[in-house]
Amino acid sequence: MSKDILILALLDGVSYAGLLFLVALGLTFIFGVVRILNVAHGSLYACGGYAAATLGLWLGGGSLGVSLAALIGSSIVVGIVLGTLLMLLLRRFQDRDPILQLLVTFGAFMIFEDLQRMIWGTQPYFVADVVNQMGTSEVLGVIYMNYQLLFVPGAALGVYALLQWFLNRTLMGRQIVAVTHDREVATAMGINAKRIAYLTFVVGAMLGALGGALASPTTSLVPGIGADMIVLSFAVVATAGLGQISGALITALLIGLSRSFCVYLYPELEVVMPYVIMVLVLLVRPQGLFTVAQARRI
Amino acid sequence: MFKQTVLRVGVLAAFSLVALHGAVQAAEKPAELKVGITTFLSGSASVFGVPARDAAQMYIEELNAKGGIDGVKIKPIYIDEGVGGDRLLSEYRRVVQEEKAELMLASISSGNCNTLAPVAEDLKVVNLMWDCGTEKALEGHGYRYVFRTQANAVTEMVAAVAYLLKVNPDFKTIAVVNQDYAWGRDSWDIFRTVLTQLKPDVKVVAELFPKFGAPDFSAEVSRLQVLRPDVVLSTSWGGDLDTFVRQASQRGLLRTSKFYLPLGESSLERLGQTLPDGVLIGARGDHYFLHPSYLNDEKHKTFVAKFKEKTGSYPIYSVYHMVQALDAMVAAYDKAIKQNAGWPSKEQLAEAFRGLEFRGLTSAVTIRPEDGQGMEEQLFGITTTSSEHSFKVLKDIMIVPAEPVTTPAGQHTPDWLKTVTPTIIDAVKPAQAQ
Amino acid sequence: MRLSMIVATVAGVALLITGLSMPWLKIPLILSFCYGMAALGIGVLLRAGQISFGHAMYACISGYVVAYLSSHFRGLDGALLIILGTLASIAVGMLVGAFVVRYREIFFGMLNLAISMVLFTVLGKFYAYTGGTDGLRVQRPTLFGFELGRTEFESALLVLAVILSLAVIWGVQRYFRSSAGEALAAIKTNETRLEYLGVSAKLLLWQGYVLSAGLCGLAGSLFGLSQGLVTPEMGYWLRSGEFVFIAILGGSGHAVGAFVGALLYEFLKMYAAALVSGAWQMILGVTLIVIIYFLPKGLVGLLSERRKALRGDA
């Protein structure tokens, strides 16, 4: 039995981690490049979900391909629209104290919260076509949705690989990396920081929205889902080390697994887990698990 | 000796004078009757709050069109419970003390009921608990101005046990998945206490309280699939219930375990075909838009039609509770006006609620004179596919009368629960179609 | 600064009078003063260039202490409860502070956030002891030995809140101008230099942190008494966010700022919720952004600008 539980908990953890990673990824990516901790990221998650659900309803089922297209398409649209909005907003605060920038995103978050409710109302939203089309598979007598078991983690890995490729193999990506390492030098080298920042916001926003979109078939979209998701992804990002993409992947797994094991062994601890992990990690490694500290030049 | 008698007479006289005085002085009729209504307009509980608000608007428009109460028009003031306890309190005070509301309807959240009830008592304003469940809000407080126009958690949960044992007597194991907050915990406490008492051989294999508004229950579902309990109970509601039920059904858990959702009525329409047939559903009261006894009842029928037309969906229990509270208000004013031959003072209004019998959209409700607790029947049913609805409807509808499943006035719930006997199971009767 | 103190006192008394004359205003006013104290706590950290998204935790702690004591030791006086609650927060602040002062900027904020979230979830989870998400009732205690009914009790609290707020403004302002306070502000501009003057920035920040925890604690215990109920929501990160919001709104230039911000915030929110129920968050969000855009130093920043301008003319 215990061995079975181990396996099952692993599977549950993985499916949850996939989602967590996608959301955290956008957050950490944006921070890595423009050094802004985007509280409004939670709204991106929520809007992505709502948009996907709405589109799904509008298309009304259709083939698997159509539903998947709906998920991805909607998150791209949301990403471009909201990413642009955020970027335009934050551009006004470029050279301000990072704390103020953070608070601006907090303000944006509050605004988005109400916008959501105005657009999508308060009734839970939910479109499950994709899940049903993908069917289920059985492990040790437990039935899993292929969507949760295979697709979401797969998508997470795919996105991760894609992002890595983009950052390391394309010119644009290399420029982004350059900016993350040293913006002065990068801009001195004639990299158009403005364009980079814009791109970053759009990509980051897309990732956040994609997280929401992928969550929408299995979870109900209700007012306020953004607020919880954002702290959770904060936990992931801070534990991994701000701006650490691979770190976020591993941390998301860590948190996802610890959570699912808790459900089997000590359910009461389930919710506290991510934060306990974060506190412990930060106490031992102030910069997060995967960041190398660098000294300030004087 | 003589002195004492004199004294006694004097005191008596004084008392009767006071009483008389209290009786004769009636308030004068206001230009309009301000009614404060707290309901969730934001946050996840707005699933209940917003439909209820719509219902209130509908109801009050109609009432005012008919000339209001004794010619006095109603002016509702809506307060958002979603702003959080502290601000809600300020706002409540503002509406009572600045806007001079004569009557308050509060609230949906049990937590808010607990906070606001003593305030209403201090402010001497009649407060109708129109939707919140916790029995603690009234029990043992002996309030003068606070009443509940529907059942409380005890009635609902004890009835739920009775129904379960009636329709599904022989099961060995049960698991619970409730939201992690007061209602989720309290309702399970009551349920478990009564269940283990009436059916000691039942084994509780899992008690899961996932976080309020959790986006994902995959681990919980897996665990339940390993345990394979005969019955899975969940008193969750709104988005949480939808999410849990959907993930459970997508993963076939509903095929292996019998699901029992005492608040399921409020999610039926949203869940569409997700629910299989044969799921046990409760309604938190005897409210259901297809209630056999009131299917053709004029008041009920027209309301359901109107509401569907206005909001595009069928009324859920919070809607019924709102209407019920407003009907109670009207009934109480009529009663008080008759008794006092004039517009009632707040005291007289409060008096009128004691022992008030009134009818909302379904069966009549009595407000217990002793503690102001509403006595409301409970409705349960089993999901089945319907030809004219795109979602599951209820069949084999059963009704549990309030009296046998409610803590008697003046008694302490935990003690009383220990005295509950299997006789309550026989109290469960099929609903009479008319 | 003398002048500002006088102005603050006059304003405080004026508010006190309005509050006592309009009963429904009492609660919002008490709340504003509570929020003011808490925001001032954040303000202390802002001066050191640090931000905390977890300080609601300290309000929460003292609130729960007050609630627990009020129901388990009925005899305790309200004043004593306030003191004990605050002390509890200070104690925890000393402990947590010792860890978090090693961190700066976003990590500082993050760590506070995480710790507060642990507390938040624990309070919600351990239902048997903490009453879960419904929280604990605060039994109305005697106040300075007097048994008081709700209305009198609230009036008394309001008076107390005003007095405490004025005291706090005065005291904290002194601290800001003291050596320790100025050195704290130096952490924001140049910590390296502090170290090279032989000053321990950590120690300074720790002092500031404990002070801020104490202020939030004071706010929390008053809050608990005025509400008659404490819930985990008191410690949720959004509440901490509100504190920061208010601190920025008022500005950390002068201790009085936090209270100006709190009053504005409280009534903005109250009327936003009353007039356009359903869009109050949006209104607040817009306000926040606008304030940051036009008055990065907050409302008191505005005042000091004025004063500079005047001096310029003279």
Place this chain on the structure above:
Amino acid sequence: MSALLKTEGLTLAFGGLVVANGIDFELHEGERLAVIGQNGAGKTTFINICTGLLRPSAGRVEFDGVDITGKSPRHIVRRGMARSFQLPQLFLDHSVRQCLELAGMARQSRMPWWRSLASSADAREVDRVLELVNLRARQHEPASNLPEGQRKLLDVAMSLMLEPRLLIMDEPTSGVSSEEKHGVMEIVMGALEEKKVTAIFVEHDVDIVRRYATRVAAWISGGIAADGSPDTVLADANVRREVLGE
């Protein structure tokens, strides 16, 4: 007489790049040592190790006969070794005067909570130092108003407030226009003279070195290539080629 500052085999490498290559060095009371060398020769690294910002991978630092290897800047400063910076490290939000007052309080290592900074700092001392670096006129302006030259002075002045026995100055005249340079050095050296402070200063300008140094040490790739009187070192062929680039 024993050395005020003494290092033995100081070694440190960043990755492959050796920035301190087994440095043995002694400095005595009253000396004015000018440190010269190309950028990247390891001058600042040497200072950073001595003042505790960097920990050497090998070797030890002694100050006034006490081992201070790997001690934090704070402790080392308290022992009486102050430094000024290539990029002035000031409290830009504070006024010029406050910067000095804070330094003064630090000297007494007291940070009272209650008495205002102005009233608890030693006003006469502050005034004297303000005079020394003639910043009196601007004492109430925010430090951020000062031009580079005066920032350098304030930076040095803050270290002087500490009344150190040894002051290490990292390029006190870099970023100062060549006509100001001598002015700045005059003031600084005057101040040091008056306070009897031993000093090390990193300098590129040969005239300044000639004028103010009693001793010169030339750094080449993490080590001391030549050490001695200004004339001998500046005449050294190797130094001329490698350091002065002639």
